[in-house]
Amino acid sequence: MNHRFCQIIFFLAAVFCLFFAGAAAAAPTEIRIADSNGDWGYPNPYRHYPRGPGYIRMSMVFDTLIWKDEKGAIPALALSWDYQPESQSWVFKLRDGVKWHDGQPFTAQDVVFTVKYMQEHPYSWIRLNKIASCEASGPLQVTIKLKEPYAPFLSFMETMPILPEHVWNKIDEPKKYEGMDSFIGTGPYKFINFDKVKGSYLFEAFPDYYLGRPKIDRLIYIRADDPIFALLTGKADLVGIEPNMAAMLKGKGMTVIEDKRSWNRKLMINHHKEPFSNKKFRHALAYSINRQELIDKGHQGFGTVASCGLLSPDHEFYNPQTPTYEYSPAKAGQLLTELGYSKGADGFFSKDGKLLTVHLLASAMGSTDRDGEIIRQQLEKAGIKVDLQNMEKTAADSKIMNWDFDLAVSGHGGLLGDAVLLNRLLGDDQSAGSINSARYQVSEELGKLFKAQVREMDKEKRRQLVWKIQEIAADELPALPLYYPKAMSAYNPAKGVQWQYTPGGVGNGVPTPQNKIFLVR
């Protein structure tokens, strides 16, 4: 009897275990990612917002030829790539057996089509104007011939999403096309839904992904005004955080990761205008500003002083010998005296009876940002009267764009991307990235170096050119990089995904741990 009873218990226990094991296997695994904005546009190349989070959502659906993981470039749709200097061509050998989300096979023709389509309908993240021709040189091989040697080309291939020809060949107005087939990619996730008002996205794993079925079944993005709340209450599994929250979150069992320095706070200087057009005056400004104090007082010490050559110290082409300006009001005073200014009894400089006054424009980075106020105090301590104006970001941006300012506290990221960023952020006057660019065309030497560095295909030689650019930029000082704030994210390790930041950023430099490769591996 007793034996019988044991048997029944054992049998019931076995059924119970099987039932729950089955239930556990059936429940889809999920990752939820929160940010405070929510909506970043539809996840296809022509309808996502031209911002990092928009690109990242799109990258879950669309693949590139080359991708990056935590160590650097890895094969994606292309298995290998090779430069042939004699013909100025890149040859990409493509992966076999890749499928689009609708089951169609991916071919070399899709890549050729994408390049042509994006030349006709520019995708704002890349520029394909250096391409002379693009053709399929085999069923799984594409040859792209350049008009001239162009070093940043590969970084564009790490960014350019490949479109299915069989869908896009009938789309004339990609910005307006709303069909669901415009979300057919080869990526690890299929796009299911975007709720514009709630700012939420749903993606589902693509079982036929070429690296195997993603380990997480559903990827969900949500809007949360305070993402840390969402993380702590279990509503989100990965969020960006303020660095002062790191210790508390670690204590609660979260994993905190830190990014390399890729975003800088920058003081824009209107070098079109007297006295800012004088290099000596710009140097005096730099000596008057205590950048370490900005970090300590304004950001609880979470940051590092920026390199005046703009490239991040974490960049492979960073020049450690870039000139810098240690805080020294005395040196600033000396320079101003050399420029004909004299200090009055009130401690302020003036020239020809006119008080030296500068207009400082500031737009806050967050609710606790006091950078504008601290810079005002520092400049006034050095004898420069400051008229500070705080403005909402887009309002300030449009003033900067129209050169309607003296000094402006601004900031931007992307400092770990291809070194072509120096051309764009120091010199370019023509591109729409102009708000973040110093738009400095006074130095002929810089102009020549900009052209030379993008044509130089030898890495070491290019490094020398980029080093020189940083030296000159730091001396000319068309804008003053202030500091790199610490950038951190936190995630719930129990969810089974180990997130990491990608060196140089995802795509052409998005500073985020949300790299699709970690959802696959």
Place this chain on the structure above:
Amino acid sequence: MQLRSSGRRRSRRTDLLLTCALSALLMIWMSHALPRLLPGDFVTAMYASSEDVILSAEQEAELRAYYSREAGFGQYLLRLAKLDWGYSYAFMAPVSELFFKALPWTLLLLLSANLIAAVIGFIAGVEAASRRNSGLERGLVSLSTIMEGIPEICTGVLLLAVFSLWLGWFPSSGAETAYAELSFSGWLLDVLHHLTLPLLSLVLAYLPGNFLLTRTSMVMVIRQPYIRTAQAKGLSAARIRYAHAARNCLLPLVTRFGMRLAFMVTGALVVERIHSYPGVGTLLFNAIRLRDLPVIQTVVLISSLMVLAAMTSLEFVYGWLDPRVKEGR
């Protein structure tokens, strides 16, 4: 005499409607002109400040031209006449679709908050006034006066900290669990669960004012001789309080309620923002941030027209609530 009076009333009504129509036209013009005064435009907000975007000057100019096609007021009027509210730059969707997706959440939040705050405030006000000078009344008045001074941004954050972060009872953001695939009753519970904190923030913001207003007018009313008459007739205390006295306190409360409803569309902007509630306030906030003109115009227009509609309908509700208003005309 009778004829003259009704004629006067009719002309008064025509005047009112005429004024309304003129105001509406002015509001339409303002909704077109005001958002345009915002410094910066969509291309600046969306493209030019992104370090990732690589556009040539021509491409940027093309974008600018693309987004400033519908510049004239005439075109705007024509479009509105066709009930076409335009196409959102940022969301790449018709504005009407966005607006009507956001509106139910705002209505749910604001209507329930206003109703709860009005009912509780009214009853508490009436009861407090009839217990004049008691400890309870004094306590409630002091508490409400303090509460009235605390803005909803403050209560909202405090509620979040206590009930969401510390106790973990309620979610901190959103109107429902995204893509939860629940049954209908499960979904309803989920919505209520998400609604609680933003609703509470608003009720706490509206309640003290309603309470103080009702109490004050009730205190005035119960001094009136007709209340003493009612008492002398031997009516029950509750009947006197509600049927005789409180009815006359409704007027100011209804005015307040109406005005709150008028600000329905944008009234919860701060609370919606704190709790990431997907209502019209959040929609407007994001639209302004991105200089999404068609969305800003629509929200501004509809919210201002709602103020107008509320004011006009209040005129009629007064007459029904309190015949003295109608007779006084």
